[in-house]
Amino acid sequence: MNAYSSEAELDRAGDQVEPTIPVLRPRLPSAERLLPYLRRIDATRVYTTWGPLALELEERLCRRFSLPPGGVVSASSGTSALTAAILTAAGRAAGGRRLAIVPALTFVATAAAAESCGYTLRIADVDPETWQLDPERVAARADLDEAAIVLPVAPFGRPVPQAAWLEFRERTGVPVVIDGAATFEAASGQPERILGELPVAMSFHATKAFATGEGGCVASTETGVVDQIGRALNFGFSGSRDSATPSLNGKLSEYHAAVGLAQLEEWNAKQEATARVLDLYRESFDRLGLADRLVCGPEVASLYVLFRATTQHEANGVAASLAEDGISYRLWYGEGLQRHTQYVGCSSDPLPVTEELAPRLLGLPFAVDLDEQAVERIGAAVAYGLRRR
Numbered sequence: 036m037n038a039y040s041s042e043a044e045l046d047r048a049g050d051q052v053e054p055t056i057p058v059l060r061p062r063l064p065s066a067e068r069l070l071p072y073l074r075r076i077d078a079t080r081v082y083t084t085w086g087p088l089a090l091e092l093e094e095r096l097c098r099r100f101s102l103p104p105g106g107v108v109s110a111s112s113g114t115s116a117l118t119a120a121i122l123t124a125a126g127r128a129a130g131g132r133r134l135a136i137v138p139a140l141t142f143v144a145t146a147a148a149a150e151s152c153g154y155t156l157r158i159a160d161v162d163p164e165t166w167q168l169d170p171e172r173v174a175a176r177a178d179l180d181e182a183a184i185v186l187p188v189a190p191f192g193r194p195v196p197q198a199a200w201l202e203f204r205e206r207t208g209v210p211v212v213i214d215g216a217a218t219f220e221a222a223s224g225q226p227e228r229i230l231g232e233l234p235v236a237m238s239f240h241a242t243k244a245f246a247t248g249e250g251g252c253v254a255s256t257e258t259g260v261v262d263q264i265g266r267a268l269n270f271g272f273s274g275s276r277d278s279a280t281p282s283l284n285g286k287l288s289e290y291h292a293a294v295g296l297a298q299l300e301e302w303n304a305k306q307e308a309t310a311r312v313l314d315l316y317r318e319s320f321d322r323l324g325l326a327d328r329l330v331c332g333p334e335v336a337s338l339y340v341l342f343r344a345t346t347q348h349e350a351n352g353v354a355a356s357l358a359e360d361g362i363s364y365r366l367w368y369g370e371g372l373q374r375h376t377q378y379v380g381c382s383s384d385p386l387p388v389t390e391e392l393a394p395r396l397l398g399l400p401f402a403v404d405l406d407e408q409a410v411e412r413i414g415a416a417v418a419y420g421l422r423r424r
């Protein structure tokens with residue numbers, strides 16, 4: 036069940052010994068690919084704080100996202116990118132507005148970033164169709180006058196539409212920062228829909244499709260805002276050593292930028308390999324008559340291959356069958372934010388959609404080199420789990 040395990044373990048449960056399939060086995064650029072970039076670091080002796088490699092990565096991302104120069108700032112992680120964007124949009128919590136409205140269906144980083152800026156969380160439910168906060172419902176909240184910031188999340192990389200949230204900000208005056216951690220692929224494909232005035236924070240964690248190990252960025256058409264976010268990522272410094280804004284240290288090192296640049300070089304090949312694996316999944320689930328239960332790219336980010344169980348009972352059956360066959364799976368967001376020990380006591384709305392949905396979305400294995408045999412084995416285990424119940 037460990038996404039980071041690269042060792043194939045052996046399943047000795049049955050008479051046949053088949054290797055365990057890890058839920059996610061990332062593959063980042065090889066040492067050979069990194070070497071030319073590492074030599075550039077040796078030559079410049081610049082290791083961080085927007086050295087040449089980080090600047091080149093930002094420039095390339097701007098072009099990829101059809102943003103003007105200065106529309107992307109790199110960060111040390113998705114969480115630091117989100118934190119700096121919150122600090123820039125809303126500052127630290129102060130006065131009467133102390134609430135950050137966050138969806139229950141998200142990775143804990145959304146909540147951790149808001150808390151680190153001093154905000155009190157208010158956990159809201161998601162829409163059953165989009166799996167996201169609904170701007171209309173948030174605009175109608177009775178506690179909106181206490182809200183300092185709203186953090187819509189792109190769940191599993193399903194993109195958050197800019198236009199609706201921009202309209203929300205204009206109508207309510209409440210700042211909005213989008214946690215688009217897993218939207219690199221969507222933003223590459225449809226930048227006009229996903230990027231715009233509202234800052235979008237992305238993650239380049241090893242488990243995301245575009246990965247630098249640890250890393251992230253914020254993207255927006257408002258280059259002045261992006262510049263301020265860069266300042267918040269660097270102790271509030273801009274052009275001098277005077278700390279002038281709320282801040283953190285959230286800069287991307289040159290070593291991580293090197294991984295990003297090397298990955299952009301091989302990005303087309305990575306995408307082709309990804310498409311092949313997703314085709315195998317679609318074909319396999321199609322043959323099993325389960326095509327409508329599979330949620331995978333491009334609807335969500337490519338690393339999320341989700342089996343959508345119709346009931347909790349069904350999810351339990353499939354989970355048990357996968358486990359018996361040595362196939363790792365994961366509830367990527369657990370059972371929702373409200374179920375994590377740290378957030379159990381948080382003020383929250385009733386969460387019927389998240390409570391019902393989160394435990395039914397089983398994350399199946401993904402790797403760019405997952406082979407046909409493995410995908411068939413996964414499909415068979417899912418089908419067996421359904422039949423048995």
Ligand SMILES: *Cc1c(COP(=O)(O)O)cnc(C)c1O
Nearest residue numbers: 112113114142144216238239240
């Ligand atoms: C991955 C992720 C993050 C955190 O990104 P890090 O780079 O690990 O800090 C935040 N929010 C969501 C929804 C994520 O999936």
